Amino acid sequence: MVIGGDAAGMSAASQARRLKGSDELEIVAFERGHFTSYSACGIPYWVGGDVGERDELIARTPEEHRARDIDLRMRTEVTEIDVAGGRVRARDIDSGAESWTSYDKLVIATGARPIRPDLPGADAPGVHGVQTLDDGQALIDSLTRTRGRRAVVVGAGYIGVEMAEALINRGYEVTVVNRGSEPMSTLDPDMGRLVHEAMEGMGITMVDNAQVTKVHTGEDGRVRAVATEDAEYPADVVVLGIGVRPETALAKAAGLPLGAHGGLLTDLSMRVRGHENIWAGGDCVEVLDLVSGQERHFALGTHANKHGQVIGSNVGGGYATFPGVVGTAVSKVCDLEIARTGLREKDARRVGLQYETVTIESTSRAGYYPKASLMTVKMLAERRTGRLLGVQIVGREGAAKRVDIAAVALTARMTVEQMTALDLGYAPPFSPVWDPVLVAARKAARAVVQGF
């Protein structure tokens, strides 16, 4: 039995079905929404016009799942998990009818919910989240109906900056209001500053250190402006992109173990700790950060798919584990690419790691090759041991996916000195003779090691 019909839940169902046919394994899945297996990460590109149709974001429809003998119950919300009894109570949202269903093995994939600020006016027409396909459709409809061209984005994390791009692409004047000292708080502030400057350069008004206090509405009840303690920003449309929290109300009520970030705690096979027959994956769980050694919460489709795969293997009688993450994320705002993996300075300090940092500038291609673009790479290495702790990259074309080099190196617990010898692909159209990541590693090795 699967609760939640998106990436983690349906990947688990599909993989279990791959390993065991319908004669061996019955699969029931509950989804409270209208859609299954869709790419929430694609919503900004749909809103911005890069993706034409909502349905392009749907990887697999309910019908496709049912064709593989998965008993998928749409618009059905699970309202209670009875762990001792091995059953869940579910409610048909349209009819209101409730019933109990028993399970032998349960997969919890309830995802995350967006943080909605407790603000006066936050529910006014014209104020939108972008968590679900329905949210995306509502925003697109709102943008189509509204004549005004002023948009305010609240929050400057991944969703915030991607929505800023989407709104720029639709011809809006965009203001991004952000509580932090710089946008992209998943970067160190010095790297976030580069994002701030680049976004200003795109004509986006960046307001940092600003707490939104109120959403003002007009006489028609529709949003009119966003107020902070210091100022007021006129807005014909407002997008909230403040982040998400694990959706674990059900799990909490059932007495399942939650971590410090509110996510379910699992073991390496993605089984809920202390529960033989319950698995959990996706945005509702905490994952082990392999660099810091502590659990963290990362809401990312790519993790959810992997969790589902692992759960499906184990539930289906195979064997797989999810060892953890290193905290990789990439994003872009128009032609600006942003990437990070591993620990920021404050993460390293928080877990007691001492470190050196270096920052270098290099190019995406050989300097003499056309369209070589500048990128800035910041690298953290542990003091004395030289172990790689984190990398952040801000640049243009070719910047973001270079972080994968560091992601693999972090997984392998390499030192920055070891990284200087990495045999990376080199040809003038693809890299300088020293890849930017190697330039950073070399400088970091010199910061840690004498005589290197």
Added chain:
Amino acid sequence: MVIGGDAAGMSAASQARRLKGSDELEIVAFERGHFTSYSACGIPYWVGGDVGERDELIARTPEEHRARDIDLRMRTEVTEIDVAGGRVRARDIDSGAESWTSYDKLVIATGARPIRPDLPGADAPGVHGVQTLDDGQALIDSLTRTRGRRAVVVGAGYIGVEMAEALINRGYEVTVVNRGSEPMSTLDPDMGRLVHEAMEGMGITMVDNAQVTKVHTGEDGRVRAVATEDAEYPADVVVLGIGVRPETALAKAAGLPLGAHGGLLTDLSMRVRGHENIWAGGDCVEVLDLVSGQERHFALGTHANKHGQVIGSNVGGGYATFPGVVGTAVSKVCDLEIARTGLREKDARRVGLQYETVTIESTSRAGYYPKASLMTVKMLAERRTGRLLGVQIVGREGAAKRVDIAAVALTARMTVEQMTALDLGYAPPFSPVWDPVLVAARKAARAVVQGF
């Protein structure tokens, strides 16, 4: 004392100088050509017009090296190494004057020489190599002078396919004549086939399984056609791109140890084996292939730079090692990207490794995102252990540098199952939710492991 003023030699000199000032270390360097520290890998792009000026390919001029207190003797060829006496004999090429100079520490960085086929007519005007800047200039002059628009490229390795692109860009009708069964023999033939097809699609005539027997010249003595056993290909210009061999005649005459591929053998500090005071690096050495455990010869600027860095650290009183390579290389022909790392099937067989192979197709970005391009990824994993052995990628934009993920994984001796959990950067503009390398790893893991 440094023999050879290109990447390895001058990187060694520069790094040694960085660690030790002129009061502590005297540095003499001999270079027989006109240039120092230039990018031979950039020559195809200069010939093709992507790079405007020869001098853009020069990273550091003789004057710049001299400004750092390196006694650089240009147009001076070392003709003998007297290992027992700790001295070298050098000849001023212009005056013919010879003299002996003593060294305390010697760095051999004599590079590679192109393989020139022993063919009638191979020295005719209009037949060109592309190893040095002088070669490149001679080819450009030849192309400028010649009215005909038919070019034949002999060889379909990196240099061959890159020169095919350059000549296409200059408006030539290009025929590539290749001894092997497919172009790019650094790939397995099934992947080489994709390159063949793509190049044919660009209007390049691909002739495989063809041994050039003769270069025909016209009445003016200039090249007229290239003959194979079966056919004759009219040619107004011919480019030879057959590959290179280590330039180790000097070293051999001095009794220094050479390997099976004709390159110098060094230890991990890049010191010539059995010689306390002689180092060697760049295209004249063999390097340890970390995957096969055997020495191989890879002529690549990126290795040469790393060798130089390591040698310079050690000669300058610091400490560094070069652990080896995994055999990564990337290239492109127009918009086709080609990448490989690790072992091909025949390499694995040769060293006694049993393996599984999988091949997958995926996209560079989320399938619904604009400009998502197809790529084919082939992966080799060791039978039973599942250790990654090699990856080959052929595709369009975004294909080549993905091989870096595999390069780092090979260095860390990861299994394909471990790779399936790699925390790679995901966002729709940069990758599908499963990166193509992960899709391949997952399929490879299923080929090796039961119940995954």
